[in-house]
Amino acid sequence: MTVQASPQPAAGLATDGLAIEIRDVHKWYGKFHVLKGVDLEVARGERIVICGPSGSGKSTLIRCINRLETHQRGRIVVNGIELTDDTKRIEEIRRDAGMVFQHFNLFPHLTVLENCTLSPIWTLRMPQKEAEARAMHFLERVRIPEQAHKYPLQLSGGQQQRVAIARALCMSPKVMLFDEPTSALDPEMVKEVLDTMVELAQEGMTMICVTHEMGFAREVADRVAFIDRGEIVEINTPEPFFSAPQHERTKLFLSQILR
Amino acid sequence: MSDMASPVSSARQVSVRQDIVPRTFVRSQVSPDLPPPLAVGGVIGWMRDNLFSSVLTSSLTLLSIAFLIWALPDLVRWLFIDAIWSAPDGDACRAPGAGACWAYVNAKLEFFAYGSYPRDMVWRVDLTLLIGAGLAAWLLWPSAKHKAAALVLFLVVYPVIAFHLLHGLGPGLRATLSLLADLFGSKPLADVAANSLPVVGTNLWGGVFVSLLVATVGIVVSLPLGVLLALGRRSKAPVARFLCVMLIEIVRGVPLITVLFMANTMLPLFVPEQWSPDRLMRPLIGVALFASVYMAEVVRGGLQAVPKGQFEGAMALGMSWWAMMRLIILPQALTIVIPGVVNSFIALFKDTTLVAIVGIFDFLRAVDTARLDPVWAGPTISATGYVFAATFYFVFCFGMSRYSMMMERRLTRGRSH
Numbered sequence A: 001m002t003v004q005a006s007p008q009p010a011a012g013l014a015t016d017g018l019a020i021e022i023r024d025v026h027k028w029y030g031k032f033h034v035l036k037g038v039d040l041e042v043a044r045g046e047r048i049v050i051c052g053p054s055g056s057g058k059s060t061l062i063r064c065i066n067r068l069e070t071h072q073r074g075r076i077v078v079n080g081i082e083l084t085d086d087t088k089r090i091e092e093i094r095r096d097a098g099m100v101f102q103h104f105n106l107f108p109h110l111t112v113l114e115n116c117t118l119s120p121i122w123t124l125r126m127p128q129k130e131a132e133a134r135a136m137h138f139l140e141r142v143r144i145p146e147q148a149h150k151y152p153l154q155l156s157g158g159q160q161q162r163v164a165i166a167r168a169l170c171m172s173p174k175v176m177l178f179d180e181p182t183s184a185l186d187p188e189m190v191k192e193v194l195d196t197m198v199e200l201a202q203e204g205m206t207m208i209c210v211t212h213e214m215g216f217a218r219e220v221a222d223r224v225a226f227i228d229r230g231e232i233v234e235i236n237t238p239e240p241f242f243s244a245p246q247h248e249r250t251k252l253f254l255s256q257i258l259r
Numbered sequence B: 001m002s003d004m005a006s007p008v009s010s011a012r013q014v015s016v017r018q019d020i021v022p023r024t025f026v027r028s029q030v031s032p033d034l035p036p037p038l039a040v041g042g043v044i045g046w047m048r049d050n051l052f053s054s055v056l057t058s059s060l061t062l063l064s065i066a067f068l069i070w071a072l073p074d075l076v077r078w079l080f081i082d083a084i085w086s087a088p089d090g091d092a093c094r095a096p097g098a099g100a101c102w103a104y105v106n107a108k109l110e111f112f113a114y115g116s117y118p119r120d121m122v123w124r125v126d127l128t129l130l131i132g133a134g135l136a137a138w139l140l141w142p143s144a145k146h147k148a149a150a151l152v153l154f155l156v157v158y159p160v161i162a163f164h165l166l167h168g169l170g171p172g173l174r175a176t177l178s179l180l181a182d183l184f185g186s187k188p189l190a191d192v193a194a195n196s197l198p199v200v201g202t203n204l205w206g207g208v209f210v211s212l213l214v215a216t217v218g219i220v221v222s223l224p225l226g227v228l229l230a231l232g233r234r235s236k237a238p239v240a241r242f243l244c245v246m247l248i249e250i251v252r253g254v255p256l257i258t259v260l261f262m263a264n265t266m267l268p269l270f271v272p273e274q275w276s277p278d279r280l281m282r283p284l285i286g287v288a289l290f291a292s293v294y295m296a297e298v299v300r301g302g303l304q305a306v307p308k309g310q311f312e313g314a315m316a317l318g319m320s321w322w323a324m325m326r327l328i329i330l331p332q333a334l335t336i337v338i339p340g341v342v343n344s345f346i347a348l349f350k351d352t353t354l355v356a357i358v359g360i361f362d363f364l365r366a367v368d369t370a371r372l373d374p375v376w377a378g379p380t381i382s383a384t385g386y387v388f389a390a391t392f393y394f395v396f397c398f399g400m401s402r403y404s405m406m407m408e409r410r411l412t413r414g415r416s417h
Helices: A058-065 A087-096 A112-123 A128-141 A157-169 A187-202 A214-220 A238-243 A248-257 B007-016 B042-050 B055-081 B102-114 B119-140 B147-167 B171-184 B187-195 B208-233 B238-252 B256-270 B281-305 B308-316 B321-336 B338-358 B363-370 B381-411
Strands: A018-029 A032-043 A047-051 A073-078 A097-100 A175-179 A206-210 A223-228 A231-236
Touching: A018 A058, A018 A206, A032 A058, A032 A206, A032 A231, A047 A058, A047 A214, A058 A073, A058 A175, A058 A206, A087 A097, A087 A112, A097 A157, A097 B308, A112 A128, A112 A157, A112 B321, A128 A157, A157 A175, A157 A187, A187 A206, A187 A214, A206 A214, A214 A238, A223 A238, A223 A248, A231 A238, A231 A248, B102 B119, B102 B208, B102 B363, B102 B381, B119 B147, B119 B208, B171 B187, B208 B238, B208 B281, B208 B321, B208 B338, B208 B363, B238 B281, B256 B281, B256 B338, B281 B321, B281 B338, B308 B321, B321 B338, B338 B363, B338 B381, B363 B381
Parallel strands: A047 A206, A047 A223, A097 A175, A175 A206
Antiparallel strands: A018 A032, A018 A073, A223 A231
C-alpha cells in the first residue's frame, strides 16, 4: 500500500549514524490501531516534515520517539539508544531529543529564565551561572532576552513558543521534535515562530516537524512525509512531493490544505 | 472566499444603494480617555453596586442594619461597658447586671496557658514557644533568606530542643552529661547534669501550649505525609497504590474520636512495653494520621488539576519522576489547593480540642475546668470563658486564613494575565 519513494535518508546527507530509526512501529489505543507499521530513518542533520489529516497518527508517531506514548511493536532507536521500558534510557533519550508542543507547555510558576535553566541544572547538573548564561544565549537567539524575567503567561503566544524552543535548546539536544508548533497561535504570530525554526534548520539541527505549514516544508524540509490512517503513505523530497504527488490520498490532502 | 469581494458584486451594491455617497473617514488622532461617570466610581457608585443593586439586596441591607442596631449595643455593653476588668475574686462578677468577667480570665491566664505545668518552670514552655514562633516566622516570612536552613532547624533541631525543654533531661542524657562533666572535671556541667531541667511528666502539661503542640505536630506531619500518600495513590506501582488507598480510606472512614481511642488503646499493643508511646504521643500520632489522609485527598485534587501538558513538558526535558514532581507538578498542585490545605489546617486546629476525650488537658479543657473554681463561680463565668476560648480559636484560624490568601496572591502572580 505504501509508496516506498525513499524510506532511506535523502541523498547527500551523512548516513554514518542515523539520528532516528523507526522500524515497523505499531501502536494501539485500546482496540484502535493508530500506527500500522511505520518505517522511517532520519539522518543526522536531516529535516523531516510530517503532515496528514487530524487523527492520522502523526502526533502519536512523533510522541513515540521520546516515549510520551509507548509503542507496542517494532523498534525505535534515537541516537543509537533503543527505546525500552528502562527509565534511565528513556530519560537519556529525552535529554537528547528536545520537544516543542502545540500548547507550549511552559511552566507557569517559573520565570522564562527559570523555565530554561531548570532542567540543565537538575538533570544535567550544570552550575546555575553556566545554565543562566546558556539560557540567555538561546533566548537571544530566539530574540526575546528582554523577557527573561517575566512569567510565561505575560507573553504572547508566539513569544511563549519561542521560549519553548529556547528551553528545549538549552538541553543541547541532538534532535528537535516539533508537534504542531504553530497550530495554537494567532495568525500574526506564526511567522515569528517559523522564522526561528528556519534559522534552527539552517544551522543544521536534525528536526522532525509535524506541521501543516507547507511553505515551511517547501523551504527547509529535506523530505516531506504524508501520514494517513496510521501509515506513511508517501514520503519524498519537497519538490516532487508538492508538484507531483503519487498517491491519491496525498493528492486529495494537498488539494484540501493548499488553496 | 465568496464572491462578495469581487468587483462585480461591489459594483452591484453601489448601483443598488445610489442614495449613499461613497465617503471615507480616517481618524487622525487617538480619542482621549474620559473619567468615569460618578455612578461608576466613588462612594455612591460603590454603595449602589454593593448594597442597593436590586430590591432583594436593598432589603437585605436594611435587614442587616436593623439586626446590627438590635444586637450590637447589648453585645458591646456586655463585653466591654458592663464587664468587670479587675477584681480579686468573683464577688463583683456575681453582682446583678454585671457583664463579662474578664478579671476571671486574667486570674486564670496562667492556667489557660500552661495547665498544671509547675509554675516555677513555665519559662521552659515560654522559651519553647518563643523559639518555635521565631522559626515559624522565619519559614513563613515570604522574602526571608535561607529557608532550607530554617526548615532543617524547624523539623530536626527544634523538636529535640522542644522535647528536652518541655519534658526535661531524661536519665540517659543526664548520665552522659555527668560523664562528660567527670571527664573534663567541669563543675558547672556537673551541676547542669544533676539539677537542670527536671522531668515534667506529660500528665502535668496542659492549656494553650498543648493545643499548639498538637496542632503544630498535626500540621507539620500532615502536609508531607499527605503529599506522599497522594503521590502513592496516583502511582503506577500497584502495591504502593493499594497501601495508600487502604490507609486513606480506613482512617478517613472513621471519626477522629475513634482514631484517638484506637491510638490510645491499640498503639501500646503493637510495640514492646518499654517502647509504649507516651500518653500524649498517642493522640499526637492519631491526630497527625487523621490530618494526613485528609491532606492526601486535598493534594490529590491539586495533582489532578495540573494540566497533562505540564507533565509532558517536564518529561520531554528528560527530568526524572521525582524532579518533575518536586519542581514542576507539586508547586503548581499545592498552589491550586491552598484553600483546601488551609481549610484542613483550620479544621485540624479546632479538632485538637477532641484530644480532651483521651485525657489530654488542652486549652478548651482548661477553660472548662477553670469555670468550676468556687472562688469565681458565677452566672457570667462560663460565657466569659467560652467567649475567650472562641476568640482564641478565631484569631488563630483567621490569621491562617489571611496568611494563606496573601500567599495565594503571591504564588499566582505571573499566572494571571
